[in-house]
Amino acid sequence: MTAADTKSDTMTGAPIPRREAARLVAGKGHYTDDIDVAGLLHVAFLRSPYPHARIDRIDVAAAQDMPGVVAVLTAADLARVCAPWQTKLALLPSHVSPLQSPLADGEACWQGEAVVAVVAATRALAEDAAERVTIEWSELPAIPDMTSAAAPGAPPVNSAMANNLGLDHAITTGDPDAAFRDAAVVVEHDFSFDRQTGVTLEPRVILAEFDPRLGQLTVHHSHQVPHQMRDVFAAQLKLPLAKVRVVTPDVGGAFGLKIAAYPDEMAVAAIAVLLGRPVKFCADRLESFISDNHAREATVKGRMAVDAEGKLLAMDLSVVSGFGAYSAYPRGSVGEALQAVMMAAAPYRMKSLRGRVRGYFQNKPPSGVLRAVGQPIATTVTEQLLDLAAQKLNLDPAEIRRRNYIDAAAVAARSAGGVVLSELSLERCHDRLLKLMDYDALRRDQQSLRKAGVYRGVGLAAFIEQTAVGPQLYGPQNVRASAQETCRLTLEPDGSLTCASSITDQGQGTRTALTQIVADELGVDIDTVQITTGDTQSTPFGGGAWASRGAALGGEAALRAARRLKQSVLTIAASLLQAETSALRLSGGVISNTAGLPQMTIADIAATASFKAHLVPLGELPPLEITESFAPRELPYVAANGIQAAYVEVDPELGTIRVLGFWVVDDCGRVINPLLVDEQIRGGVVQGIGAALYEQCIYSTDGQLENGSLADYLVPMAGEMPDIFIAHMETPTSATTLGARGVGEAGTVGAAAALWTAVNDALAPFGAVMTVQPFTPERVLDRIALAGTPPHDL
Amino acid sequence: MTETIVFTLNGKPMMADVDCRLHLADFLRHTLKLTGTHVGCEHGVCGACNILVDGRSMRSCLMLAVQVDGAVIETIEGLTESGKIADLQSEFVARNALQCGYCTPGVLATATELLEQTAPTREEIRDALSGNYCRCTGYHAIVDAIEAVVKKRQAAP
Numbered sequence: 001m002t003a004a005d006t007k008s009d010t011m012t013g014a015p016i017p018r019r020e021a022a023r024l025v026a027g028k029g030h031y032t033d034d035i036d037v038a039g040l041l042h043v044a045f046l047r048s049p050y051p052h053a054r055i056d057r058i059d060v061a062a063a064q065d066m067p068g069v070v071a072v073l074t075a076a077d078l079a080r081v082c083a084p085w086q087t088k089l090a091l092l093p094s095h096v097s098p099l100q101s102p103l104a105d106g107e108a109c110w111q112g113e114a115v116v117a118v119v120a121a122t123r124a125l126a127e128d129a130a131e132r133v134t135i136e137w138s139e140l141p142a143i144p145d146m147t148s149a150a151a152p153g154a155p156p157v158n159s160a161m162a163n164n165l166g167l168d169h170a171i172t173t174g175d176p177d178a179a180f181r182d183a184a185v186v187v188e189h190d191f192s193f194d195r196q197t198g199v200t201l202e203p204r205v206i207l208a209e210f211d212p213r214l215g216q217l218t219v220h221h222s223h224q225v226p227h228q229m230r231d232v233f234a235a236q237l238k239l240p241l242a243k244v245r246v247v248t249p250d251v252g253g254a255f256g257l258k259i260a261a262y263p264d265e266m267a268v269a270a271i272a273v274l275l276g277r278p279v280k281f282c283a284d285r286l287e288s289f290i291s292d293n294h295a296r297e298a299t300v301k302g303r304m305a306v307d308a309e310g311k312l313l314a315m316d317l318s319v320v321s322g323f324g325a326y327s328a329y330p331r332g333s334v335g336e337a338l339q340a341v342m343m344a345a346a347p348y349r350m351k352s353l354r355g356r357v358r359g360y361f362q363n364k365p366p367s368g369v370l371r372a373v374g375q376p377i378a379t380t381v382t383e384q385l386l387d388l389a390a391q392k393l394n395l396d397p398a399e400i401r402r403r404n405y406i407d408a409a410a411v412a413a414r415s416a417g418g419v420v421l422s423e424l425s426l427e428r429c430h431d432r433l434l435k436l437m438d439y440d441a442l443r444r445d446q447q448s449l450r451k452a453g454v455y456r457g458v459g460l461a462a463f464i465e466q467t468a469v470g471p472q473l474y475g476p477q478n479v480r481a482s483a484q485e486t487c488r489l490t491l492e493p494d495g496s497l498t499c500a501s502s503i504t505d506q507g508q509g510t511r512t513a514l515t516q517i518v519a520d521e522l523g524v525d526i527d528t529v530q531i532t533t534g535d536t537q538s539t540p541f542g543g544g545a546w547a548s549r550g551a552a553l554g555g556e557a558a559l560r561a562a563r564r565l566k567q568s569v570l571t572i573a574a575s576l577l578q579a580e581t582s583a584l585r586l587s588g589g590v591i592s593n594t595a596g597l598p599q600m601t602i603a604d605i606a607a608t609a610s611f612k613a614h615l616v617p618l619g620e621l622p623p624l625e626i627t628e629s630f631a632p633r634e635l636p637y638v639a640a641n642g643i644q645a646a647y648v649e650v651d652p653e654l655g656t657i658r659v660l661g662f663w664v665v666d667d668c669g670r671v672i673n674p675l676l677v678d679e680q681i682r683g684g685v686v687q688g689i690g691a692a693l694y695e696q697c698i699y700s701t702d703g704q705l706e707n708g709s710l711a712d713y714l715v716p717m718a719g720e721m722p723d724i725f726i727a728h729m730e731t732p733t734s735a736t737t738l739g740a741r742g743v744g745e746a747g748t749v750g751a752a753a754a755l756w757t758a759v760n761d762a763l764a765p766f767g768a769v770m771t772v773q774p775f776t777p778e779r780v781l782d783r784i785a786l787a788g789t790p791p792h793d794l
Numbered sequence: 795m796t797e798t799i800v801f802t803l804n805g806k807p808m809m810a811d812v813d814c815r816l817h818l819a820d821f822l823r824h825t826l827k828l829t830g831t832h833v834g835c836e837h838g839v840c841g842a843c844n845i846l847v848d849g850r851s852m853r854s855c856l857m858l859a860v861q862v863d864g865a866v867i868e869t870i871e872g873l874t875e876s877g878k879i880a881d882l883q884s885e886f887v888a889r890n891a892l893q894c895g896y897c898t899p900g901v902l903a904t905a906t907e908l909l910e911q912t913a914p915t916r917e918e919i920r921d922a923l924s925g926n927y928c929r930c931t932g933y934h935a936i937v938d939a940i941e942a943v944v945k946k947r948q949a950a951p
Binding site: 022199255 | 823831836842898919920924929934
């Protein structure tokens with residue numbers, strides 16, 4: 001029997017299609033905006049047209065008289081039911097974000113901040129009425145960019161703040177000064193990452209209902225973390241936790257964007273409580289661009305020291321990050337900048353690192369979580385500097401990486417930034433990638449095409465991905481974001497299984513992965529396992545979907561619950577059969593004896609235990625509903641690793657870039673379902689390509705978003721994207737029984753970096769190196785012109 | 795101001811009084827409760843609202859409901875019920891050519907029209923799909939699924 005044959009006996013590792021998929025392709029999705037409720041009212045927000053202005057007077061009288069209008073509400077109205085909140089991070093006391101309320105109170109601090117809520121019978125009528133609201137404004141100085149926010153004596157972004165500095169943090173590991181002094185080669189480069197936003201195809205949507213008789217708030221919410229939002233709504237609306245239910249139905253993309261508590265969504269919940277009527281808000285695309293959290297805006301000055309053999313000695317990074325007007329609630333906006341330094345050179349042996357991180361508030365939408373938080377920045381800076389060092393040493397980019405991978409195959413290691421690494425497979429991934437892409441052939445093509453005036457580049461990006469993040473991230477910051485996942489597994493009276501999990505699924509397929517794990521561990525047919533997620537009333541408390549944790553942690557909880565339930569089932573079976581538990585096997589729902597003869601089914605056990613328990617000759621009936629929780633408490637997270645490669649062609653006349661091919665070798669430990677894992681990686685890669693080539697929130701110097709429509713903010717389309725070839729190394733983590741690491745962010749962690757190194761490799765004959773992401777044609781042409789050198793042979 | 799329209803919806807004759815400013819996607823979703831058609835941008839870019847109008851894939855957010863007077867409309871609900879894209883749908887499921895599923899009905903409308911033409915190449919499939927944004931999948935599996943259907947339909951007698 002081959003390994004593949006063994007695998008086919010089990011669900012885990014098999015490419016099982018998702019059950020939801022059949023429903024979704026039939027148009028039977030059930031997204032928040034698809035939900036209708038009797039007497040439903042609709043909310044339209046009047047948003048600030050100014051990036052910073054004082055609100056002198058609001059006149060809602062004319063709007064209130066418009067047809068269909070039920071209420072026109074301002075900050076003062078909602079303050080009656082909703083307390084203000086403030087983002088605080090216990091370990092970073094200098095990170096002071098002003099108090100926030102659902103609607104701007106006296107001062108608007110970004111273009112797009114909600115100021116007035118109009119509640120009407122339809123959205124169209126609410127929008128009609130919103131046009132009749134009059135606001136008298138006094139414009140205040142606007143600080144949209146990081147440089148002006150940092151300038152001495154700069155006016156504050158919010159009058160409640162003393163200055164705009166929201167974070168100033170420094171780390172030093174080893175002896176960077178000595179390393180730079182003794183280095184054979186020192187390279188340096190400036191990097192700039194434009195502001196992006198997640199552009200979930202389904203915008204943010206919320207439907208809130210309040211039953212005043214019961215004091216019960218029910219929120220249907222297009223969101224990743226229902227248990228967090230239940231906690232937030234209960235706290236701000238002063239309701240007992242037990243009186244708040246949050247349901248996340250089908251969610252049309254989230255990517256970290258739908259992890260925050262948004263002021264306008266808090267307003268909707270507050271309106272439901274205030275009016276005692278069901279209300280819905282669905283962001284339209286134009287308001288999504290100016291009210292969804294943004295991300296990534298950062299500049300990095302990077303230096304790298306390398307010895308004569310190409311061994312990496314040290315890095316020195318100075319990161320400046322843009323927070324927007326408020327620190328995102330409740331997780332803060334500091335992750336991007338901190339990760340940009342902490343994750344530097346994480347895949348490599350490097351003794352010394354100096355990093356300084358500063359973050360500034362700005363009159364722009366708050367920045368928040370976007371898939372892979374800061375890791376793409378760290379990877380880009382590291383990989384690009386490595387290539388520049390290799391160039392100086394006349395080393396092949398693959399070779400310089402091969403010489404530097406950290407050896408964490410057997411023993412645990414720590415990167416210079418403090419990243420905890422263990423059981424990695426960087427060298428094996430590297431070797432597999434070069435074969436997968438036929439690296440040498442691409443290099444030959446590149447050389448011969450250059451002679452014909454065709455400029456192609458090969459780019460590599462090795463990466464570490466933080467996955468399965470545990471309570472050590474937010475716990476010490478006193479942020480109430482659960483890192484624990486829980487599974488409640490029930491043997492129903494008909495012998496079927498119900499698995500209620502605290503994880504949520506926005507299309508990743510985690511629900512399917514969990515049913516595979518339960519079916520395998522228990523020994524039942526997968527079709528007998530039903531899964532429930534995304535409803536705080538019917539699922540146990542836990543984290544939801546964030547930081548590549550669902551399958552790794554939710555899967556571990558499911559596995560542990562299934563093991564214990566199996567023990568209960570076999571104990572009952574053994575007592576009925578007068579056999580030893582250890583002599584029985586449960587497989588395919590059938591309990592067999594040592595001879596392999598079927599004795600009874602799990603349905604028999606369920607029926608007996610449910611209806612004829614008096615027949616079971618045991619003092620106590622073992623539980624047939626098991627709850628197991630899991631969070632990594634020894635480790636902060638489980639690091640996964642991999643490497644990506646891009647092959648691109650740059651047109652030096654037009655400045656355009658074509659991605660010809662893309663390859664990924666990823667090690668997410670045990671692969672539970674390759675269909676799911678491959679699509680997670682591919683989707684993440686395309687978001688990284690989007691970051692490198694297309695996506696940017698373009699702000700005018702006076703703080704207005706200039707490309708806030710989907711026609712003007714470019715996202716990757718099918719025609720521009722390459723085929724993406726994926727291979728896996730499977731190094732199970734010993735941190736869990738399951739052995740799965742996360743994979744949700746892997747693609748995004750490294751893809752932009754692979755584009756940086758590929759494009760700059762293509763531009764090498766011109767002596768040009770890109771500095772600003774995304775690489776628009778104008779920027780490419782500018783760099784070529786600035787380099788001023790006619791193309792030369794390398 | 796309302797107008798009376800008469801049209802064919804998923805094979806059945808329909809008559810409705812519609813507000814003149816109501817766009818077709820909202821009419822389908824909110825008036826007729828056909829929520830399989832999704833709204834992603836309401837300015838004709840993302841393709842989540844694509845449906846078939848007289849056999850051509852169209853942005854239902856860029857049409858007013860009054861404009862479908864006399865037209866033949868097929869939404870994902872009708873395409874599913876008729877079974878005419880069952881092969882395409884099962885290929886999407888088998889290859890996991892969707893994640894959140896929000897773009898999927900629009901993608902399927904585009905693919906339905908594309909597959910009625912002569913067998914498109916992989917590049918032509920990518921080109922045809924460029925009016926349908928997907929933020930989750932990376933497109934690769936969607937292209938695979940459509941390509942597989944092209945081949946299967948060609949092989950079919």
